[in-house]
Every structure is written in structure tokens, then in C-alpha cells.
Amino acid sequence: xxxxxxxxxxxxxxxxxxxxxxxxxxxxxxxxxxxxxxxxxxxxxxxxxxxxxxxxxxxxxxxxxxxxxxxxxxxxxxxxxxxxxxxxxxxxxxxxxxxxxxxxxxxxxxxxxxxxxxxxxxxxxxxxxxxxxxxxxxxxxxxxxxxxxxxxxxxxxxxxxxxxxxxxxxxxxxxxxxxxxxxxxxxxxxxxxxxxxxxxxxxxxxxxxxxxxxxxxxxxxxxxxxxxxxxxxxxxxxxxxxxxxxxxxxxxxxxxxxxxxxxxxxxxxxxxxxxxxxxxxxxxxxxxxxxxxxxxxxxxxxxxxxxxxxxxxxxxxxxxxxxxxxxxxxxxxxxxxxxxxxxxxxxxxxxxxxxxxxxxxxxxxxxxxxxxxxxxxx
Amino acid sequence: xxxxxxxxxxxxxxxxxxxxxxxxxxxxxxxxxxxxxxxxxxxxxxxxxxxxxxxxxxxxxxxxxxxxxxxxxxxxxxxxxxxxxxxxxxxxxxxxxxxxxxxxxxxxxxxxxxxxxxxxxxxxxxxxxxxxxxxxxxxxxxxxxxxxxxxxxxxxxxxxxxxxxxxxxxxxxxxxxxxxxxxxxxxxxxxxxxxxxxxxxxxxxxxxxxxxxxxxxxxxxxxxxxxxxxxxxxxxxxxxxxxxxxxxxxxxxxxxxxxxxxx
Numbered sequence: 001x002x003x004x005x006x007x008x009x010x011x012x013x014x015x016x017x018x019x020x021x022x023x024x025x026x027x028x029x030x031x032x033x034x035x036x037x038x039x040x041x042x043x044x045x046x047x048x049x050x051x052x053x054x055x056x057x058x059x060x061x062x063x064x065x066x067x068x069x070x071x072x073x074x075x076x077x078x079x080x081x082x083x084x085x086x087x088x089x090x091x092x093x094x095x096x097x098x099x100x101x102x103x104x105x106x107x108x109x110x111x112x113x114x115x116x117x118x119x120x121x122x123x124x125x126x127x128x129x130x131x132x133x134x135x136x137x138x139x140x141x142x143x144x145x146x147x148x149x150x151x152x153x154x155x156x157x158x159x160x161x162x163x164x165x166x167x168x169x170x171x172x173x174x175x176x177x178x179x180x181x182x183x184x185x186x187x188x189x190x191x192x193x194x195x196x197x198x199x200x201x202x203x204x205x206x207x208x209x210x211x212x213x214x215x216x217x218x219x220x221x222x223x224x225x226x227x228x229x230x231x232x233x234x235x236x237x238x239x240x241x242x243x244x245x246x247x248x249x250x251x252x253x254x255x256x257x258x259x260x261x262x263x264x265x266x267x268x269x270x271x272x273x274x275x276x277x278x279x280x281x282x283x284x285x286x287x288x289x290x291x292x293x294x295x296x297x298x299x300x301x302x303x304x305x306x307x308x309x310x311x312x313x314x315x316x317x318x319x320x321x322x323x324x325x326x327x328x329x330x331x332x333x334x335x336x337x338x339x340x341x342x343x344x345x346x347x348x349x350x351x352x353x354x355x356x357x358x359x360x361x362x363x364x365x366x367x368x369x370x371x372x373x374x375x376x377x378x
Numbered sequence: 379x380x381x382x383x384x385x386x387x388x389x390x391x392x393x394x395x396x397x398x399x400x401x402x403x404x405x406x407x408x409x410x411x412x413x414x415x416x417x418x419x420x421x422x423x424x425x426x427x428x429x430x431x432x433x434x435x436x437x438x439x440x441x442x443x444x445x446x447x448x449x450x451x452x453x454x455x456x457x458x459x460x461x462x463x464x465x466x467x468x469x470x471x472x473x474x475x476x477x478x479x480x481x482x483x484x485x486x487x488x489x490x491x492x493x494x495x496x497x498x499x500x501x502x503x504x505x506x507x508x509x510x511x512x513x514x515x516x517x518x519x520x521x522x523x524x525x526x527x528x529x530x531x532x533x534x535x536x537x538x539x540x541x542x543x544x545x546x547x548x549x550x551x552x553x554x555x556x557x558x559x560x561x562x563x564x565x566x567x568x569x570x571x572x573x574x575x576x577x578x579x580x581x582x583x584x585x586x587x588x589x590x591x592x593x594x595x596x597x598x599x600x601x602x603x604x605x606x607x608x609x610x611x612x613x614x615x616x617x618x619x620x621x622x623x624x625x626x627x628x629x630x631x632x633x634x635x636x637x638x639x640x641x
Contacts, residue, residue, distance in 0.1 A: 335470055335517040339496065342516025350505050355513070356497045358482040369481045 001041040002074075003031040015074040016041075042108060053278075054105065061101045065094065070205045078118060080205040095133050103131075116141050119201040123148055141199025146172030153196050159189045171197035214248055214315040216240040220308065223262055227304045230311065234301060235362075238293040241313050251286030252293070253317030257300040260310040277306045286319050291362045352377040422520060422549045425464035432603025433568065434596055438520075438551060441544040442567035442598075443536070445552040446591075450526055453589045454572045455480070456609050458553035462522045463490030469519040472496040474506045476525035507535045510550065511542045521550045528558040536565040569595035578608055586610035 006012035024037035068080035088094035109131030113124025128134035182190035421437025448454035500506030578586030
């Protein structure tokens with residue numbers, strides 16, 4: 001259970017495991033009430049963890065083990081380990097390495113289950129318990145599940161009640177009944193039940209696509225102690241990040257700044273490093289252009305109070321820019337595109353300086369049109 | 379031409395009229411002659427109610443050429459750009475700046491949408507006319523052509539421009555100048571006259587200019603309508619001389635709000 005300071009200044013629950021949720025804990029609940037509802041829960045504090053940072057670090061670790069990762073809330077993660085990886089000789093070695101890596105990030109030992117299907121892996125993890133690994137070899141899933149109670153199967157409550165009414169308490173009991181008999185009683189649900197009991201549920205991992213890293217880094221000529229001076233570099237940083245976003249064809253919904261001093265370790269771009277200052281800001285509308293990014297960057301820089309040698313900006317919550325798809329069929333966009341083609345023909349005929357488009361330069365650059373406006377020939 | 383014969387016109391006179399019109403149509407094309415006045419609602423609303431009220435079509439006539447006359451310093455450029463800024467909020471617009479004196483930042487200052495705005499800065503007049511026609515055919519709905527003099531206009535230009543306007547139902551407004559060559563003047567549907575009536579003052583500073591706009595010639599309906607408009611400057615000027623030199627001369631203009639002060 002992770003708690004942090006809420007908007008009212010009180011400590012509230014920000015994340016909780018399924019077991020804690022089942023015990024009566026719910027998100028945004030007062031932390032004291034949550035503690036009373038689930039006394040055995042391990043309570044972690046968000047201020048020390050940076051929950052979002054931790055989630056991203058966890059994802060980075062998981063992607064190292066498999067490109068197909070599905071996150072189910074804050075308590076379950078599914079990985080598709082199909083295919084051999086030369087780094088690990090056996091699946092057991094791979095699973096134990098995964099458990100250690102996750103423990104390093106979260107600080108708590110996970111329960112790891114490895115099985116031939118999603119349901120088998122879940123049951124294996126639940127059977128294993130925290131800090132342990134349960135491996136169900138291929139072909140032995142049916143025997144492994146035979147004692148699993150039907151009340152814990154992901155079936156509609158009515159079906160479960162019917163099974164219990166028939167005296168079928170475990171998966172093994174269900175498999176002892178011919179499928180045709182079950183179908184007569186349960187209808188199509190019988191096939192689902194049979195597959196679950198055989199460990200052949202067929203459900204695959206619904207992967208969350210690995211977000212492309214989008215970050216820029218600027219190393220200053222020397223250590224800057226007056227962070228006010230950093231604001232003069234904001235337009236350059238905004239332009240660099242806008243260029244990176246344009247390259248990826250994405251818009252940024254959240255912006256993180258990382259200020260590093262000369263002692264901070266140099267690391268891979270886009271991953272959190274032990275720096276001296278880290279802050280984030282949410283952008284109301286996804287930012288794409290230099291103008292969109294400039295004000296959030298200035299806001300972030302205004303909060304910084306430290307020695308700075310390197311500035312790193314990370315674009316988070318990446319989404320497709322709305323105007324790329326959403327406004328493609330808008331009348332204004334298509335009309336402008338048509339005019340743009342006419343202007344292109346004029347440029348070919350008379351030169352680039354005939355027709356201009358202008359935009360306002362951000363800030364207060366002055367009254368002269370050449371300084372105040374951004375001129376585009378297309 | 380298929381005209382209905384009006385009451386009181388003999389068959390012979392009507393036949394002669396049809397023959398003359400057919401001859402004109404053959405020589406100058408169908409755009410040379412138009413029948414009747416514009417219908418209400420056939421115009422492009424300028425967004426200024428008192429101005430739209432005096433225009434026969436309820437706005438600047440679509441598919442036609444209009445002309446706003448006025449000497450340098452009378453506020454024609456200011457008013458033209460302010461109107462263009464209002465129209466740019468809903469439609470794509472363009473300015474052909476023959477004298478290279480327009481500051482496009484004015485469009486933003488007048489509250490316009492720069493993403494709907496194209497600026498043509500021709501080095502030679504022919505380039506400007508060709509560009510105006512091209513952007514109108516491309517999709518621009520309102521084209522403002524600004525110049526202090528309209529002497530260097532070749533004969534083929536007006537017909538081509540009006541043909542493009544008719545094809546798209548767009549509007550072109552000539553701004554500035556007191557005279558035009560006959561082949562251009564013959565294509566103008568509405569002629570507006572802009573005069574400076576005085577200055578808007580606040581605490582002895584000049585904060586705007588009051589303009590009088592009248593319809594002096596119209597091929598679409600009755601002329602003679604007049605309205606007064608006030609164009610506000612975003613900053614105050616200590617005296618009218620500064621305004622004349624900086625703003626209405628077209629060297630530096632920063633926008634303001636436009637409002638009707640009477641009609």
C-alpha cells in the first residue's frame with residue numbers, strides 16, 4: 001500500500017495491492033483508516049518513492065525481460081516469456097532474475113508464477129506467495145490446477161453457484177464430468193470452465209507498447225548556481241524538445257526536468273538518474289511546438305534552486321498530437337492545405353519571398369515585425 | 379440572352395436590346411454584364427453590423443470586386459486590416475501588399491487568426507495580381523489588396539480576378555487610392571469612401587480614430603448609405619501628428635478594437 005499527501009494535506013492511499021483492496025482499502029482513502037482496515041499491509045510513502053518514477057523504472061526493468069508486458073493495476077504484471085533468451089539457461093533462472101530485479105526497484109519481494117497460460121501463471125504466483133517463485137512445467141498444468149477451488153475461477157457468479165450446487169468444488173471435480181454433460185447444464189460457459197481447468201485458457205498478454213524515450217539533454221559550459229540564468233536557455237531547450245517530438249510524431253502531456261550537478265552520474269537519456277533536482281509539470285493540452293513547451297519549461301526552471309551542470313528534459317505521457325488525426329478532415333485544415341498547394345505553385349513561379357505566413361514569437365521580443373513575428377514562406 | 383420583355387417595351391426595342399447584350403457578351407465575356415441587384419444575404423458579412431447594414435447585399439458582395447477609396451492618412455489601411463482580422467476568425471484571408479507597408483502583426487493586434495492569414499508581398503504589380511487570383515482559386519475567401527495608387531494595372535488583370543472571384547464566390551476589396559483605371563473601375567461592384575472624421579481622445583491623448591464610411595457607388599442596389607466607425611489604438615499617442623506619422627501612414631500599426639459610433 002502506497003500513501004502520499006493528498007490535496008487537502010492529509011495522507012491518503014495512492015496505490016494498493018489486490019489483497020489490500022479486498023481487505024477494504026480503497027484509493028484516496030485516509031491512510032489511517034486504510035491501516036485499520038488492513039493492519040498487515042506494508043505501508044510505503046510516496047514522497048520517498050516518487051510513484052510515477054517507480055512505475056517507469058519498473059516498466060524499464062520488465063521490458064528488459066520481455067517486449068510484451070501488460071500492467072494490471074498496481075498489483076499484477078503479466079509478461080510473455082515465449083521464446084528462448086540466451087541470457088538465461090532455464091525459465092527458472094529467468095524468473096528468479098526477474099523477481100530480484102523487481103525487488104530492487106520496489107523494495108518488496110514479488111510473488112512470481114510461471115505457467116503455460118495466463119491463468120496458470122496467476123494461480124502459480126498466488127500459490128507461491130511473496131518472495132517466492134512457482135514454476136508450473138508445460139504439461140503439468142492440469143494436475144497443478146486440480147485442487148484449485150471453482151469459487152476462485154474467473155467465471156460469472158451464477159455459473160460458480162451452479163457448480164457449487166452440483167457439488168463440484170475443485171477443478172479436478174469438474175474435469176471428472178464429461179464436457180457434454182457440463183454443456184447441457186452450463187451452456188457455453190462449460191467450454192470456458194473446461195479450458196480453465198485444463199490450464200488452456202488461451203488468454204494472451206495484452207501488451208502495453210513500450211513508449212519511445214523522448215528526452216533532450218543540455219550540458220552547460222560550467223556549473224550555474226544562479227538558476228534564474230537558466231531561464232535564458234529555455235527557448236533553446238523548448239526548440240530541442242519540440243524537434244524531438246516532431247521526429248517521433250507525438251505530443252507531450254507531462255514534462256519532467258532533471259537538473260544534474262557535476263557529481264551526478266551520467267546515464268542513459270530518458271531514465272532517472274540520481275540528480276540534485278527533479279520536478280514534473282502536467283501540461284493542460286498536449287504540447288507539440290516550441291511555443292507550447294516554453295511556458296511549462298519556464299515554470300519548471302523557476303522552481304529550481306541548486307547547482308546545475310546538466311539539464312535534462314523528459315517528455316512524458318506521450319500521445320499522438322490531436323491535430324494530426326482529429327482535425328485532418330476539418331474544413332479549415334483541408335482548405336488551408338489547398339491554399340498551401342496554390343502558394344507552393346506561386347513560390348515555384350515567382351520565388352519564395354512572394355507569399356508569407358506569420359506567427360507571433362513567444363515572449364516580448366519587441367515591436368519590429370522582423371523580431372516580433374515568425375515568418376514562414378509556406 | 380433570354381430576357382423577359384418588361385411591360386411598356388415594344389418587341390422591336392426588346393429585340394435590339396437583346397442583340398446589343400449578346401454582342402457585349404461575345405466581346406467581353408459573361409462576367410461583363412450582370413442583371414439586377416444582389417439579394418440580401420448574398421454578401422460576406424464584415425462583422426460590423428452598421429457597415430453590413432449599408433451594404434446592399436448585407437455585406438461585401440460575393441463574387442465581386444469592391445473598392446474602398448481614401449487618401450493616405452485617412453485610415454483606409456487600418457480599417458481594411460481590422461475588417462480582414464474579423465473575417466479571418468472564420469474564413470481564410472489574404473492581403474496583397476503592393477506598397478510593402480503592412481505589418482502583419484496588426485492582424486493579431488486586431489484580434490485576427492494568423493493561421494487563416496496569408497500575406498503577399500509582390501516585387502512587381504503583376505506578381506501581386508497573379509498571386510491574388512491564385513490564392514482565391516486556392517481557397518481564400520477574402521482578399522484585401524492595398525495600394526496607394528492603382529495606375530499600373532494591365533488590362534487583362536481585372537477580368538481574370540473577377541472570373542476567379544465568381545468561380546469561388548469570394549470577395550476582393552481594393553483598399554486605398556482615389557482613382558483607378560477605367561478597365562479596373564468598370565469591374566468594381568461597390569465603391570466605398572473612407573474619411574477620417576476626427577480622433578478619439580482620452581486624457582488629451584489620441585487613443586483612436588473616427589472614420590466615416592459611405593457607399594458612393596453601387597451596381598447592386600441603392601448607394602448613399604453612411605456609417606461611422608471608431609478604430610481604437612492599443613496605446614495612446616500624445617498628439618495626432620505622431621499618429622499620422624506612425625499609424626495611418628502605414629509604417630507602424632498596432633491594433634485595437636473597432637466599434638460602431640453611429641450610422
